[in-house]
Amino acid sequence: MSLRELLERHGLADKATLTFREVADLLGVGRPAVEELVRSGRLRAVRVGRRLHVPVSALEDFLNPVVDLREAARVALGLLERAGFAPRLRAVGEGFVVEVEGEWAVGLTPSEAAWALAKRLAGPKEV
Known part of the structure; x- marks a missing residue:
């Protein structure tokens, strides 16, 4: 299943950024796992107001890495x-x-x- 299909299934297809909870639900992991991915630099996050969010493009890069x-x-x-x-x-x-x-x-x-x-x-x- 593609990321787009997964986003649609969870009602998130129109969002450009996702909360850590939304990412955790999509990946089937806990929120601490998403926090560790961000902290380690494996998943990019951006600040939206006072909170960190994960751009959908960053989640796509994480799930489908490009090898140089x-x-x-x-x-x-x-x-x-x-x-x-x-x-x-x-x-x-x-x-x-x-x-x-x-x-x-x-x-x-x-x-x-x-x-x-x-x-x-x-x-x-x-x-």
Whole structure:
């Protein structure tokens, strides 16, 4: 179920910000858990008058985090190295190639090439 559907089900679809209690009800946790998420910086809150509220956009970001491509590529290369492979990166023309064990992928940036290779290696094997 999407966040929008969940908001509609709870009668909160027209709100831009939510109280900690509303967030707790949506997530199925207690209010102290929401307070800890805000305190730890994992969930953004804004001050509305004297109280803190959670913007719906912040709740959406929390539930559907976006991973930076550079970070994902760094992790993928690190996992390949830990598995005993030695990925090689080289510039070609206007882009980059990453190669490991005869598999390779191309990207405009090193991160794009590394991520493309990781997706290829993680995908289903061709028969």
